[in-house]
Amino acid sequence: MSYPLFEIASQFSINGTVENIEPFGNGHINDTFKISIKETGLSDYILQRKNHYVFKDIAGMMENIIRVTDHIRKKLESQGVGETDKKVITHIQTKTGEYFLKDVEGNYWAVFLFVEGSQSVEKIENPEHAFLAGKGFGHFQQQLADLPGKPLNETIVDFHNIEFRYRNFRKALEVNFQNRISLTQKEIDFVLEHEEEMHTLIRAHRNNEIPSRITHNDTKINNILFDKDGQILCVIDLDTVMPGLVHFDFGDAIRTAACTTEEDETDLDKITLDLEIYKSFARGFLDETKSFLTEKEIELLPHSAKFMTFIMGLRFLTDYLDGDVYYKIKHADHNIERARAQFRLVSEISKKENEMKTVIREIV
Ligand code: ADP
Ligand code: MG
Ligand code: MG
Structure with missing residues (x-):
C-alpha cells in the first residue's frame, strides 16, 4: 500500500522543509514513518497511520493520548526536568488545530516529534x-x-x-x-x-x-x-x-x-x-x-x-x-x-x- 505521504505531512504544522519520509521501526500495529527535515537544528518527526481496525474510536484514543502526554509534560516542567521533548511524546496539530487527520480513504494519521538519539530494545534478553x-x-x-x-x-x-x-x-x-x-x-x-x-x-x-x-x-x-x-x-x-x-x-x-x-x-x-x-x-x-x-x-x-x-x-x-x-x-x-x-x-x-x-x- 502506498500513501501520499508528503501530501499528508503537509497538512500538519511541521517546522522546516520535509526532505524525506520513509518507513521506520518494527511496530506491528500501526504504520510508522520517519519525516526527515532538511534544515539542521530542527527536529525530525514521526508520521503514523493508526490502525483503525484495531482501534474503533480514534478520536477517543487521541484525546486520551493528548491528556496523558500534556499531564506528563506539565509535571516534568514543574520539576525543572530539561529536554522534555525526549521524556514524553509531543504531538503536532494539523493546520486546522486537530491532533489527527482523516484522509479521503478513511485512514487516520498522527504526527509527533521524533526523539533524537533514541534507541529501542526489541526483546527482554536479561x-x-x-x-x-x-x-x-x-x-x-x-x-x-x-x-x-x-x-x-x-x-x-x-x-x-x-x-x-x-x-x-x-x-x-x-x-x-x-x-x-x-x-x-x-x-x-x-x-x-x-x-x-x-x-x-x-x-x-x-x-x-x-x-x-x-x-x-x-x-x-x-x-x-x-x-x-x-x-x-x-x-x-x-x-x-x-x-x-x-x-x-x-x-x-x-x-x-x-x-x-x-x-x-x-x-x-x-x-x-x-x-x-x-x-x-x-x-x-x-x-x-x-x-x-x-x-x-x-x-x-x-x-x-x-x-x-x-x-x-x-x-x-x-x-x-x-x-x-x-x-x-x-x-x-x-x-x-x-x-x-x-x-x-x-x-x-x-x-x-x-x-x-x-x-x-x-x-x-
Ligand atoms: P506500534 O503500535 O505499531 O508498535 P509504535 O508507536 O510503538 O507503534 O512505533 C513503532 C516503533 O517506532 C517503535 O517501536 C519505535 O522504535 C519507533 N518510534 C515510535 N515513536 C518514536 C519517536 N517518537 N521517536 C523515535 N522512534 C519512535
Ligand atoms: Mg509499539
Ligand atoms: Mg501499539
Missing part, C-alpha cells in the same frame, strides 16, 4: 532489561497517578473483563465448531476449575479494595525509548492507554517477558516462568510505584501474572471453539496450541506463586 522495563512502565504509572479530570475513554471496551471473556467462552461452547469440544475437554475443565480464582481482581475492584488507574496495556520493552547510554527516555505507543487495574500492565509484562518460550510453543515441557526476570521487573516496577500503590494492589501483583496468562489462554480456546474467527492462524490447531501453552504457563506460575509472593515482600 534481568537488566527486565529491570529497566519495570522502571519505565512503573514510572509511567507514577506520572499518571494524579491525572485530574474525568476517567480516560475506554477505547477497547471489556479488554480485560473476565466476566465478558467467560460469557464469550460459554457462547463458543454452543457454537462448538466441528465438534471441537470433544478435542478440548481438558482445557474446558481447566477453564471451569479456575473460574472462581480468576475473578479475584474484579471482585477486589468491586469491593473497593483496588482502584481503577491508567494502564498502558502494551507493556513490551520495545515501547520504551532509551538514550545512547541505555538510560530510559520515555514510554511510547500510547494507543492502548485507558482506565484499568495496575495488574493488567504488571501481569502482561510478566507473561510476555518472564516466559522463556513463544506464545505457541508446542513442547509444553519447555514452558516455564523465569523467576530472575520476574524479580528484576518487579524490582524496577516497585521502585517507582510502591510509594502510592495500596497494600492490596501489591499483594495481588503475583496473581496478576497468572490472570493475564489465563485470560489469553481463555481467548485462544474461545476462538478455537468459535472456528478461528478472531486471531490469525497459521494452521488448523494454532489456537488450541496457543491456549495449551498459556494454560501450561498458568500451571507453572501456580507452582511458583509462593516464591513470587516472597519476592514482592522482600522488595517492599
Whole structure:
C-alpha cells in the first residue's frame, strides 16, 4: 500500500522543509514513518497511520493520548526536568488545530516529534532489561497517578473483563465448531476449575479494595525509548492507554517477558516462568510505584501474572471453539496450541506463586 505521504505531512504544522519520509521501526500495529527535515537544528518527526481496525474510536484514543502526554509534560516542567521533548511524546496539530487527520480513504494519521538519539530494545534478553522495563512502565504509572479530570475513554471496551471473556467462552461452547469440544475437554475443565480464582481482581475492584488507574496495556520493552547510554527516555505507543487495574500492565509484562518460550510453543515441557526476570521487573516496577500503590494492589501483583496468562489462554480456546474467527492462524490447531501453552504457563506460575509472593515482600 502506498500513501501520499508528503501530501499528508503537509497538512500538519511541521517546522522546516520535509526532505524525506520513509518507513521506520518494527511496530506491528500501526504504520510508522520517519519525516526527515532538511534544515539542521530542527527536529525530525514521526508520521503514523493508526490502525483503525484495531482501534474503533480514534478520536477517543487521541484525546486520551493528548491528556496523558500534556499531564506528563506539565509535571516534568514543574520539576525543572530539561529536554522534555525526549521524556514524553509531543504531538503536532494539523493546520486546522486537530491532533489527527482523516484522509479521503478513511485512514487516520498522527504526527509527533521524533526523539533524537533514541534507541529501542526489541526483546527482554536479561534481568537488566527486565529491570529497566519495570522502571519505565512503573514510572509511567507514577506520572499518571494524579491525572485530574474525568476517567480516560475506554477505547477497547471489556479488554480485560473476565466476566465478558467467560460469557464469550460459554457462547463458543454452543457454537462448538466441528465438534471441537470433544478435542478440548481438558482445557474446558481447566477453564471451569479456575473460574472462581480468576475473578479475584474484579471482585477486589468491586469491593473497593483496588482502584481503577491508567494502564498502558502494551507493556513490551520495545515501547520504551532509551538514550545512547541505555538510560530510559520515555514510554511510547500510547494507543492502548485507558482506565484499568495496575495488574493488567504488571501481569502482561510478566507473561510476555518472564516466559522463556513463544506464545505457541508446542513442547509444553519447555514452558516455564523465569523467576530472575520476574524479580528484576518487579524490582524496577516497585521502585517507582510502591510509594502510592495500596497494600492490596501489591499483594495481588503475583496473581496478576497468572490472570493475564489465563485470560489469553481463555481467548485462544474461545476462538478455537468459535472456528478461528478472531486471531490469525497459521494452521488448523494454532489456537488450541496457543491456549495449551498459556494454560501450561498458568500451571507453572501456580507452582511458583509462593516464591513470587516472597519476592514482592522482600522488595517492599
Ligand atoms: P506500534 O503500535 O505499531 O508498535 P509504535 O508507536 O510503538 O507503534 O512505533 C513503532 C516503533 O517506532 C517503535 O517501536 C519505535 O522504535 C519507533 N518510534 C515510535 N515513536 C518514536 C519517536 N517518537 N521517536 C523515535 N522512534 C519512535
Ligand atoms: Mg509499539
Ligand atoms: Mg501499539
